[in-house]
């Protein structure tokens with residue numbers, strides 16, 4: 001934020017709560033990434049002056065509480081249906097800025113069909129995909145994104161791909177679809193990554209406003225309680241381990257403004 005004079009001598013305003021965040025504290029567990037991601041979304045809604053035209057679509061899981069903390073209109077669409085509902089909202093309100101806010105259980109398990117088909121149709125919506133590698137709200141069970149070997153309450157000896165399959169890199173899968181204008185993966189696991197994640201979200205939001213197509217930003221987040229780690233250990237774990245399965249960076253960028261120079265299909269740029 002640019003420091004502003006407060007009008008009281010040499011005091012300068014260096015921190016201000018975004019108007020798009022509701023007042024009060026969140027109830028998330030210590031070290032959970034949702035609060036940071038909410039703040040990034042709220043800052044962008046303010047900076048891009050989107051609040052009056054924003055309609056968020058909430059999901060299921062801890063992610064659902066975005067509707068309590070983001071000070072914009074919301075529709076609740078649990079169990080993976082958010083992209084389908086967002087499709088309807090955006091089509092009947094073409095002037096609206098519409099985003100979904102979904103966890104990995106919601107988006108990559110029960111809602112796999114909805115996210116794939118919304119992306120394939122090139123819907124002018126933005127998906128904010130919070131990947132914490134587990135079903136946080138229901139007690140830390142295995143999600144489609146759980147790492148090989150990761151212990152969860154439903155894989156107590158570690159995810160065995162023979163029994164439980166391999167992690168789904170769903171953002172890479174979606175990035176293959178021509179309807180996807182922008183797909184990227186960031187993280188909030190340290191301050192520099194927070195800044196990069198915000199830049200990715202800004203690009204996704206801008207591409208929706210420009211009518212380019214579907215956009216998705218996956219954000220590698222933390223679930224210290226579900227992972228049985230301290231908050232600090234959880235952040236370290238994302239940077240040291242999770243990024244090996246889910247590399248950070250822009251995965252596809254088909255925005256028309258870049259189409260003259262970009263390759264015709266998915267392009268990865270390492271942002272780590």
Ligand SMILES: Cc1ncc(C[n+]2csc(CCOP(=O)(O)OP(=O)(O)O)c2C)c(N)n1
Nearest residue numbers: 060061062063103104105106134135136137
């Ligand atoms: C028995 C049962 N099955 C399914 C659900 C639906 N459900 C609610 S929260 C949740 C987990 C969501 O996980 P994720 O999307 O990863 O979000 P997180 O809580 O990790 O943010 C599920 C599957 C439920 N509540 N109970």
